[in-house]
Amino acid sequence: MPEQLTLYLHKVSTHSQKVEMALLEANAPYKGYQVDLFNKPEWFTSKVNPVGKVPAVAYGGPDVDPEDPSPLSAKIIESNVILEFVADLYPDSGLLPKDPVLRANVRFFIDAITKHVQEPVYAFLQGLESYENVLKGIEFIQGLLDEGREFAIGDHYTIADACIIPHIAKLKIVTETDIGKFPVGMGYKLGEELKGPKFAKFMKYVERMLERPSFKQTHDEESVITVFKRLFAGRVQ
Template sequence: MTVQKLVLYNSHFCPYAARAVIALAETQQAHEVVPIDLDVPRPQWYLDDINPYGQVPALKVDDKDIVLESLFVAEYVADLHPESGLLPKDPLQRAQTRYLIHHWGARTQPAHQKATFTLDPTEAAKYREELVVELQKFNKLLLGAHKLDSDADGPFFFGEKFTFADLNIAPFLGRFFLLDQYNGNKAITKESNPELERFFEWKEAVVSRSSVQKATPSQETLTAKYRKWLK
């Protein structure tokens, strides 16, 4: 498949849009970027021509076709470049990839959001403990990753290779530090929670990836941005 032109509609602060940014970086896919300011109403041209819901990311292909939703944009980019190895070929690994992403979005990330953005200290502390329980479950999923004989040992979900599962959760791992920024919550660390050793090994490897770092604003910028939103 030959793609003549890709245009990404992106907001640098949106973790969902960052999925597309990371996929484009990992595949070294040429593209243009149109910034979309999420702090103001979307321009009418964006609603009419790109995404009627006003969300990012959106990807325009060859000046005519539109791909919406972060998972599908990232998957489309990965499909353009099978040589990148982002999408596992093994059916079981693909199924585990889908479930890991689903589980994070349906269970782990909501628990992190409640613990982070609940301003009442008592409620926040309760949600923090619920988050620890969810992370313990997620840690088991990481330990249960199906490895092929050809997979070298490494810190990512399937070992040495950075793949689609790591990519799609990466933007949220880059915001994990926000847990103790607003409500007096204590950070969750591998020293205080040794049962989460695999989770922290994985998280540290993912957030250290150069493509992830380039797609993630600084901690100072993110802290100020979310504090403004909370007010």
């Protein structure tokens, strides 16, 4: 029986959302604590995550106030590590398949998300790279999906699905609002490209995933837009 789990998160953090979605998909009990990333409490870096980032998990130990973390709980950081940890805690959740080949496929998919989605999307948002790199990355990921299959890997929701969707949900907001440091209009243009037949398989997969309660429960579009406007102010015109 898993022990107490406290998830330190922020409501617009993509990496936090990945972990929270996995916990919800596993029906795992957990305590969520919103860390104010713009005014970080001292105890968070001294007692939970020395690098001061969310998500972070305090697992086990006594059931304490999240603002007074116990030295007896294990502190686990790095979202992709936490995803695997949650899958290990709940082996029957299907978050990681039992079959070794499928497990390898899930891990490959997650690795590909970092290289082909996270990095190009962030570079585009920062105005450092064109959206072409985002499209190339999505094309690579689309190549890993099977037509007609509901999930990224196998026939069950896995941590691969939890890992990619928060990135794509943010990208969708960018294509609908044009918020980012890229030249004006490029967000909308990227959105138009993604609506084309070339990306139909990927977009159908995304639409299915955005309907899941685990996504809807953890997605706060208004807050994302507010924070993005603050983060990406001062764009190139």
